[in-house]
Amino acid sequence: MNKPGYNHQPSSVVVFRTDASLQVGSGHVMRCLTLATALREQGAACHFLCREHSGHLIDMIEARDFTAHRLTMPRQTDCAARESDGQPAHAHWLGTSWQADAEACRPVLAHLAPDWLVVDHYALDARWEEAVLPESTRLMVIDDLADRPHRADLLLDQNLGRDVADYAHWVPANCQVLTGPHFALLRPEFAALRKVSLARRHQHPPFKRLLISLGGVDKDNVTGQVLSALRDCDLPPALDIEVVMGATAPWLDEVRHAALTMPWPTNVVVNISDMAQRMADADLAIGAAGSTSWERCCLGLPTLMIVLAENQRQVASALDNLGAAKLLGPVDVIAETLPSLLNKLGSSALFEMSKTAATLVLGSGTEEVLAEMEQVDEAYLIGEIHL
Template identity: 60%
Template sequence: MSEAPIPSQLQGQVVAFRADASLEIGSGHVMRCLTLADALQAQGAQCHFLCREHPGHLCELIEARGYPVHRLPQEARDTNTAVTSVTEPKLDHAHWLGASWDEDAAACLPLLAELAPAWLVVDHYALDHRWETTVLDRLPNSRPRLLVIDDLADRRHIADLLLDQNLGRQAEDYRGLVPEGCQVLAGPRYALLRPEFREWREASLSRRAREPGLRRLLINLGGVDKDNVTGQVLDALITCDLPENLQISVVMGASAPWRESVTAQARTMPWPTEVVVNVSDMAQRMAEADLAIGAAGSTSWERCCLGLPTLMVVLADNQRGIAQALEEQGASSTLDLADLPRSLARCLAGISAPHALALMSQQAANRVDEKGADRVLSALSATTQES
């Protein structure tokens, strides 16, 4: 059944995003917000970003994509100007904010008051209902609708819409954490994928059916990879039995602290190994790769959409659920960082059997299609129409 056409309720609306990137946070939150911003802009919305200037922030990248960035100071504001905090347990990821939640709210309030957005999108593990209530209740103009993007289901929100695109996630997981009227968009059918993944899906799946085998390996362990897991993977690959004609492509972010070291290491590999930075053709690279070694973050849904078999690396605790769910579905295998050479050799042996790559590819493609952003836009438009 085809998806319903997207209404035009977002035409001319201002949408503000509160999301951060850093060496610790990584780039995933900002990147998926950029994907949503692109989709909203195509519908005529005007998107703005509010970001704190952490080490490894992506403010210049956001601006290069055409969106205004309202930069929050890296240092905490004077507590005398901050909103009084409510005594509640500290969030597990509170330190990601670079300030207390009430200091952050005080910094965002004048910016949001000037923007007067119709929608506020919050994608930040360090923010919950306290920040949301403080900001929305104190804005002098009409109260914006609130979309929260989350992966954890570990704190309360006052959202109108909540998006959790992770495999195995259900709306019931947020029962008691969101208002009864909040619509929860749960599961990878709502995965925020850029349009190029829609464009490459058919060609990618067709090629895998025609040309099984391992000739091109893609390595992408996030935009930051602060612990140089990429270097560990390259070291471990040297000990593995791989085809002589293998070609390796390593994709890194410009803010990756180990980029120069990995580039030097790539020159010593037994197979031709390139290191590329901040690529604009990621969908094509994934479509042309036969196997990926990648982080178990939001890029997982991009790989699934293109049916790219993956050996997955868990780089943060919040990625464990994704890795486990995809492995249980036969869509990937998970590497053990504690014993990477042996784990990598075992996983590669497991996919060397005839049709093993093709089977993993099909299971991955069955988990995610290319229409998630359309479904999110439809929900945003429908909720806007209700106001």
């Protein structure tokens, strides 16, 4: 039986429109890179359209041998949207008006004539999509909000608690909508390490390794606040703490300094390429309730979650209600809630959390999405979808 996948010809082209910044964070680009890597393995040529925000990840994209088309930051006077009403809630994340962004993207897309355009950006909606989409190009939207219209052929919302019906009024009737963490875009190493990670947790290992990962940017230095709160916690003397950050994190130097003064050995690592292994080796994580939630679930890593953005609140509540993770709450209560929760987490509680989390994500989401893209292509080729 053939493995699910997107059977590209070598000439196929896929373009991603996504951004990273100190405000947006790194999650949108990272999940697009996961999908792009899988597409490339199937023979597609993948390009990225990204704006040069402060904290962008364009250099990382290029280091992974993808072609990146840089969108320059406009003058301050050009940043305002041309329309005052009807803007997406996150329109300011674009750094310019949607019309100006479309004007910059349109010639690149016209030249590349991609088979697929993949858009992962809270600031863009159907108006932008209709303005830039070349004829015969299929459109995939990756979203988490269900708060604006799209003219997509395929839409992915990988979040727990989301339902297909949430997008009924936002997409065309023929749009294929994929919802839930079953479709989470994870790199293959997470599925590869799932079995050994879960087997280790079945042994009820002692609490020896704590992993802290609060996003690649962490613009508000929540990591520093977590380290400060941990000083008041009754933790095992032999504990090792590992902190994962991105190279563009503005508080990186401060966190490194704080790590040197912790009562337990605390190692700060930057831009790592083996996150799956580090998660598999950890006994507990303190992390943001963003897209890394699905990586932790796949490996059954018990987690204390922190809500860093409003769009993470629904995911955090759903995971907490199921018992797949524990919600620490917003940033301003960490000093109170972290010691209390840690004191209650014995080996049995960690194991139960791990078991529940592991049922949510199997690690095959990227392959499932590739298979859905292939089905859309097949429907287009036989005329069921008219662009």
